[in-house]
Amino acid sequence: MGGKLLEVHNVYKVFPGVTALADVDFALERGEIHGLMGENGAGKSTLIKVITGVYQKDAGTIVLDGQEIHPTSPLHAEALGISTVYQEVNLLTNLSVAENLAIGRQPTGTVGIDWKTMNRRAAGILEKFDIDIDVTELLGNYSIAIQQMVAIARALELDSKLLILDEPTSSLNADEVEKLFKQMRRLKEQGHAIIFVTHFLDQVFEITDRITVLRNGKYVGEYATPSMTKLDLVSKLMGKSLDDLKNFDSISNHVETGDDANLIDVKGMEKTNYMNPFDLKVRKGDIVGLAGLLGSGRTEITNLLFGTQKPEGGELHIKGKRVNLNSPRKAIAHHLALSPEDRKQEGIISGLSVRENIVLALQVKKGWLHNISIRKQTELAEKYIGMLSIKTSGVNQPIETLSGGNQQKVILARWLATNPELLIVDEPTRGIDVGAKMEIQRLLVELSKQGMGIVFVSSEIEEVVRCSNRVYILQNRNIVGELLGEEISEQEIMVRIAAKGDRKV
Amino acid sequence: MSRKRLFQISRRDMPLVATFIVFLLLYAFGGFSYRNFMTPRVFLNLLTDNAVLGITAVGMTFVIISGGIDLSVGAVISTTAMIVAVLTKAGMNNVFVITIALLFGTTLGFLMGGMIQYFKTPPFIVTLAGMFFARGLGYVLSLGSVPITHPFYTNASSIGIRIGNGKLSMPAMALLAMILIGWFISRRTRFGRNVFAVGGNEQSAILMGLPVTQTKIAVYTFSGFCSAVAGFIYTFYTLSGYGLAAMGLEMEAIASAVIGGTLMTGGYGTILGTLLGTLIQGLIKSIIAFNGQFSVFWIKLFTGGMLLGFILLQKIFVYGTKSRRKKR
Ligand SMILES: Nc1ncnc2c1ncn2[C@@H]1O[C@H](COP(=O)(O)OP(=O)(O)OP(=O)(O)O)[C@@H](O)[C@H]1O
Ligand SMILES: [Mg+2]
Numbered sequence: 002m003g004g005k006l007l008e009v010h011n012v013y014k015v016f017p018g019v020t021a022l023a024d025v026d027f028a029l030e031r032g033e034i035h036g037l038m039g040e041n042g043a044g045k046s047t048l049i050k051v052i053t054g055v056y057q058k059d060a061g062t063i064v065l066d067g068q069e070i071h072p073t074s075p076l077h078a079e080a081l082g083i084s085t086v087y088q089e090v091n092l093l094t095n096l097s098v099a100e101n102l103a104i105g106r107q108p109t110g111t112v113g114i115d116w117k118t119m120n121r122r123a124a125g126i127l128e129k130f131d132i133d134i135d136v137t138e139l140l141g142n143y144s145i146a147i148q149q150m151v152a153i154a155r156a157l158e159l160d161s162k163l164l165i166l167d168e169p170t171s172s173l174n175a176d177e178v179e180k181l182f183k184q185m186r187r188l189k190e191q192g193h194a195i196i197f198v199t200h201f202l203d204q205v206f207e208i209t210d211r212i213t214v215l216r217n218g219k220y221v222g223e224y225a226t227p228s229m230t231k232l233d234l235v236s237k238l239m240g241k242s243l244d245d246l247k248n249f250d251s252i253s254n255h256v257e258t259g260d261d262a263n264l265i266d267v268k269g270m271e272k273t274n275y276m277n278p279f280d281l282k283v284r285k286g287d288i289v290g291l292a293g294l295l296g297s298g299r300t301e302i303t304n305l306l307f308g309t310q311k312p313e314g315g316e317l318h319i320k321g322k323r324v325n326l327n328s329p330r331k332a333i334a335h336h337l338a339l340s341p342e343d344r345k346q347e348g349i350i351s352g353l354s355v356r357e358n359i360v361l362a363l364q365v366k367k368g369w370l371h372n373i374s375i376r377k378q379t380e381l382a383e384k385y386i387g388m389l390s391i392k393t394s395g396v397n398q399p400i401e402t403l404s405g406g407n408q409q410k411v412i413l414a415r416w417l418a419t420n421p422e423l424l425i426v427d428e429p430t431r432g433i434d435v436g437a438k439m440e441i442q443r444l445l446v447e448l449s450k451q452g453m454g455i456v457f458v459s460s461e462i463e464e465v466v467r468c469s470n471r472v473y474i475l476q477n478r479n480i481v482g483e484l485l486g487e488e489i490s491e492q493e494i495m496v497r498i499a500a501k502g503d504r505k506v
Numbered sequence: 507m508s509r510k511r512l513f514q515i516s517r518r519d520m521p522l523v524a525t526f527i528v529f530l531l532l533y534a535f536g537g538f539s540y541r542n543f544m545t546p547r548v549f550l551n552l553l554t555d556n557a558v559l560g561i562t563a564v565g566m567t568f569v570i571i572s573g574g575i576d577l578s579v580g581a582v583i584s585t586t587a588m589i590v591a592v593l594t595k596a597g598m599n600n601v602f603v604i605t606i607a608l609l610f611g612t613t614l615g616f617l618m619g620g621m622i623q624y625f626k627t628p629p630f631i632v633t634l635a636g637m638f639f640a641r642g643l644g645y646v647l648s649l650g651s652v653p654i655t656h657p658f659y660t661n662a663s664s665i666g667i668r669i670g671n672g673k674l675s676m677p678a679m680a681l682l683a684m685i686l687i688g689w690f691i692s693r694r695t696r697f698g699r700n701v702f703a704v705g706g707n708e709q710s711a712i713l714m715g716l717p718v719t720q721t722k723i724a725v726y727t728f729s730g731f732c733s734a735v736a737g738f739i740y741t742f743y744t745l746s747g748y749g750l751a752a753m754g755l756e757m758e759a760i761a762s763a764v765i766g767g768t769l770m771t772g773g774y775g776t777i778l779g780t781l782l783g784t785l786i787q788g789l790i791k792s793i794i795a796f797n798g799q800f801s802v803f804w805i806k807l808f809t810g811g812m813l814l815g816f817i818l819l820q821k822i823f824v825y826g827t828k829s830r831r832k833k834r
Pocket of ligand 1: 017019020021039041045046047048088392401402403405406
C-alpha cells in the first residue's frame with residue numbers, strides 16, 4: 002500500500018456571491034480518523050460535497066488511492082469507495098427503518114426483494130448500536146437521534162475504504178456518541194479512514210488523530226491532535242491569537258434579577274403518552290434550563306408550552322391571567338416564541354431568502370394585513386445578520402444555500418425578531434461553532450437582563466449551567482427536581498439526571 | 507420486536523383499507539338495489555370494461571408515487587389504437603404492428619422522462635406537450651375513424667375463460683396481469699422502491715446514492731408502456747382507431763390512483779389501491795347504468811364526490827402520522 006488514501010489539491014468552489022473553497026488542500030492517511038474543523042460557513046460541508054460528487058469543483062484535483070477521480074454523484078463516489086453521512090439527516094421518512102438501511106442494496110431472492118431477510122438484517126445492524134426498535138415502522142415516526150443513528154449505520158454498512166461523517170453527533174446524546182466512537186475505532190483498526198466533522202471540541206480530541214482547519218473557505222493548516230491544546234485549536238478556528246481569547250470563557254453564572262412576578266406559571270400541564278403533569282415557572286429575566294436525557298421530555302415541554310401540542314390538562318397563566326394556548330398562533334399573540342429543535346422539518350423554509358425567513362414569525366404575529374415593507378424587512382434582517390454574525394452573501398441569499406450552522410442562526414433570529422416576552426429555545430447552539438456558541442449564550446443572557454424570560458433546552462449540560470439561574474431536571478417525561486442559583490453545577494445536574502434513572506423509554 | 511398484528515391494522519394501511527371498505531359498500535349497495543348485480547358476470551364485466559383505465563392507472567401510479575404526473579396517457583391510448591388501425595389496414599403483419607404500437611408509447615414516455623430530468627422541466631408541462639404531440643400524430647395518421655377488420659381483432663372478444671355465467675375476457679386478463687406486474691415492480695424490485703424514494707425526497711435519494719436520474723426516466727417510460735398496452739387493448743373494444751378517443755382518460759387514471767390511496771405529493775401509494783380505485787369508478791358507472799334513469803353526468807358527479815372524500819381522508823391520514831408522538 003503506502004501513500005496517502007486521499008489527497009485534495011488546490012480545490013476551488015465558487016457559488017454566486019461566495020467563494021466557498023479557495024485553494025484548499027486536504028490529505029488523509031490510511032487508517033486514520035481525521036477531524037475537519039472550521040467555523041460555520043468555513044466550507045467543510047462544501048469540501049465534502051465536492052469530494053463526493055454532489056458539487057463539481059471549479060478547479061483542483063482529487064486523488065484517491067493514487068488515482069485522480071472525478072466523482073459526479075454520491076452514487077459514483079460510493080462506487081469509488083467513499084460513503085458519506087451528510088450534515089442534514091438525509092433519509093426517507095416515507096419508508097421503513099429497514100428500507101432506509103438497505104435501499105439500493107436490498108437482499109433479493111427468486112421473487113425479488115426479500116423483505117424478511119432485509120428486516121432481520123436491519124435489526125442486526127442496529128443492534129450493534131444497541132438500538133432496539135421496530136424496523137418495519139416508518140422512519141419518520143422516530144426521533145431525529147434515531148434517524149441520525151440510522152444514517153450512520155447505513156454509511157458504516159457499506160464498508161467503504163473512506164467514511165465521511167459531517168456533524169454526525171449533533172443530535173446524539175453522550176451514550177450514543179460513545180457507541181458511534183466504538184464503531185469508528187473498530188473501522189479504524191480494520192484500516193478504514195474516516196473524516197469527521199464536528200463543533201464539539203471534546204469529541205475531536207477524543208477520537209481524531211489529526212485535524213485540518215478551514216477558515217473562510219481557505220486552508221489554515223493540518224495538525225496532529227495530541228500536539229494541540231483546546232485553546233490552540235480555538236485560536237486556529239477563529240483566527241485569533243491566544244491573547245485575544247483570554248476572556249473567551251467568561252460568562253458568569255447568571256444571577257437573579259429579583260423580579261418576583263411570574264411571567265408564565267404552569268400547573269399540572271399534561272398530555273397522555275406525551276408528557277406527565279408538570280409545574281413550571283418563569284419570571285421576567287429568568288433563564289430556566291431544562292436538563293435531562295434525550296427523550297426525557299425536554300422538547301415535549303417546549304411543544305406543550307407553545308401550543309404545537311395541545312395539552313390535555315393543567316393550567317397556564319401568563320402574567321397572572323389564565324390562558325389556553327392551543328395553537329402556536331395564539332402563543333405568538335401572547336408574545337411567546339419557540340425556536341425548535343428540528344430545523345430541517347420545522348425550521349427553515351427552503352426557497353425563501355434569508356430576509357424572508359427572518360421576518361416570517363414577526364409577519365405572522367402582526368397579521369398578514371399589516372405587511373412589513375421590504376425596507377423594514379431588510380433593516381431587520383441586516384440587524385440580526387450582524388448580531389448573530391450570520392455568514393451570508395446578502396439578505397436575499399436563498400436560505401438552503403447557507404451553511405448548516407448559519408441556517409440555525411437564522412431560525413433563532415426569526416424568533417428574536419418577534420421581540421417575545423418569553424423565548425423558548427430548543428438546542429439553539431446545535432451545529433454552531435464555538436465562537437458563535439459563546440456569542441449566542443451571551444446574547445441570551447443579555448436579553449434576559451433586559452427582562453425577557455427564557456426557557457433554555459440543551460443537551461450540553463455545560464451550556465445549561467453557564468446560562469441558567471434555575472434548572473428543572475427531567476426524567477422519563479417527568480420534572481423530577483429543580484436547582485436554583487448556587488446549586489446549579491454540572492456535577493449536580495449529572496447526578497440528578499442519572500438518579501435511579503432507568504433511561505430505557 | 508416485530509409485534510404480530512393480526513387484527514390490528516397498521517396505520518399505514520389505513521387508506522387501502524378505507525378504499526376496500528368503500529368498494530365493498532358500493533358493491534353491496536348495487537347488490538341490494540338490483541337483482542343480478544352480484545353475479546360473476548357483472549363482476550367480470552367490471553374487470554373487462556375497466557381494463558384500459560386500470561392498465562393506464564398502473565403506470566400513472568408509479569409516476570405519481572415518484573412525485574410527478576403524466577397527462578399524455580389518454581392521447582397515447584388513442585394514438586396507439588390509431589397506429590394499430592392504420593398499419594393493419596395497410597396489411598402489415600400483426601406482430602410487427604403490435605411491436606410498433608408498443609414502441610411508440612414507450613419511446614414517448616422515455617423521451618418525456620429525459621426532458622423532465624435533463625432540462626429540469628416540470629412533468630406537468632412536458633407531459634402536456636407529450637399529450638398534444640400524441641394527439642397531433644393521431645390526426646396526422648387519419649382525421650376520421652379508421653375501422654379494424656382483421657379477424658385477429660374481431661375474433662378477440664370471443665376469447666376468454668368461462669366462470670359461472672360470466673367470462674374472464676382477454677382485456678380482463680391483461681388488466682390482472684398488469685396489476686400483478688405493477689405490484690411486483692413496486693414491492694419486489696429495487697427500481698420500484700427507488701420510485702418511492704424519489705417521491706419521498708428526491709434530494710435525500712440523491713445523497714443516499716440512489717440512481718435518481720435513471721429511476722425518473724424509467725418511471726415515465728413504464729407509464730408510456732402501460733398506456734401503449736392499454737391502447738392496444740382498447741382496439742378490441744372499438745375495433746377502430748379514432749383521434750378523439752380516450753379523451754380525459756388521464757384524469758380518470760389519476761382519480762384511480764388517488765382514490766386508491768396514492769398521495770399526489772409522492773412517496774406513498776399501492777398498486778392494489780389503484781385497482782380498487784379503478785373498480786370503484788367502474789362500480790359507480792355500473793350502478794348508474796343498472797338504474798337506467800340517471801344520466802351520465804351523475805357518474806362524474808359521484809366520482810368527483812368520491813375523489814374529494816378520499817383526498818380529505820388522506821389529509822387526515824397524513825396529519826395523523828405527523829402529529830403522532832415521535833417514538834424513542
Ligand atoms: N449551494 C450553495 N449556493 C450558494 N452558496 C452556498 C451553497 N452551499 C454553500 N454555500 C456557501 O458556502 C459557504 C460554505 O458553506 P458550508 O456549508 O461548506 O459551511 P460549513 O463549514 O459546512 O459550515 P457549518 O459548520 O455551518 O455546517 C457558506 O458561506 C455558504 O453560504
Ligand atoms: Mg456544514
